[in-house]
Amino acid sequence: MLQALLSAIVDIFLSAAWSAAVRFFGLENAVEIATAIFGLGCIVVGSAVLLLEHG
Numbered sequence: 001m002l003q004a005l006l007s008a009i010v011d012i013f014l015s016a017a018w019s020a021a022v023r024f025f026g027l028e029n030a031v032e033i034a035t036a037i038f039g040l041g042c043i044v045v046g047s048a049v050l051l052l053e054h055g
Contacts, residue, residue, distance in 0.1 A: 002052065003049075003052075006045070006048055007045075010041055010044065010045055013041070014037060014038070014041050017034075017037045018030070018034055018037070021033040021034060021037070
């Protein structure tokens with residue numbers, strides 16, 4: 001249940017970040033920004049999974 005909630009939160013965050021990037025920077029730069037955001041999202045999810053497994 002906690003993993004589903006975490007997944008939903010990350011999905012909402014990434015969706016909002018993508019929309020904001022397109023709105024502020026245009027589509028060309030948004031692709032580069034989305035790549036960075038996706039990488040950070042993966043780091044956050046990986047860290048959360050690591051902490052939850054050891055918790």
